[in-house]
Amino acid sequence: MDDFKKGKFRTVLEDNETISYATRNDTIQIEEYNGTKDTFLINWIDQFEYVLLKKTPKTLLDSTPFHVKITSVKKNNYSFNAYYKGSNFKQKGTAEKLD
Numbered sequence: 001m002d003d004f005k006k007g008k009f010r011t012v013l014e015d016n017e018t019i020s021y022a023t024r025n026d027t028i029q030i031e032e033y034n035g036t037k038d039t040f041l042i043n044w045i046d047q048f049e050y051v052l053l054k055k056t057p058k059t060l061l062d063s064t065p066f067h068v069k070i071t072s073v074k075k076n077n078y079s080f081n082a083y084y085k086g087s088n089f090k091q092k093g094t095a096e097k098l099d
Contacts, residue, residue, distance in 0.1 A: 004070070004078060004097060005044060013093040022095075028055075040066075 009022045020033035029040045029052060040052040048070040057063035065085045072079045077096040083089060 003076075004095070008098040009095045010098055011093055011095045013091055018093075 006025050007023070009024065011020045011022065012018070018033075020031050022029050022031040024030070024042060027042060029042045031038050031040065039055040041055055042050055042052055044050045050068050052066040052068065054062040061084065064087070066082060067085060068080050068082045070078045070080050077094050079094050080092070082091045082093075
């Protein structure tokens with residue numbers, strides 16, 4: 001399961017239209033979406049849950065922790081549910097490890 005803590009990933013949200021790419025190591029995730037790059041601090045709670053926090057937040061939402069809970073694992077990808085702490089906003093999707 002530690003295989004998902006480092007590497008390059010392609011994330012597809014459940015609408016199958018929203019796609020982003022990320023590179024992560026133990027503490028940092030750099031994500032690219034629609035030509036924009038963001039850097040997040042990543043804190044693994046356990047093997048199936050981590051929290052992302054934007055490194056240089058520009059808005060209140062940017063400074064809100066984003067919790068990701070891995071719900072299933074298949075070979076080189078995982079499904080997840082995610083939400084902003086204290087918000088009703090939720091996302092579902094899959095992340096595929098590319099390397």
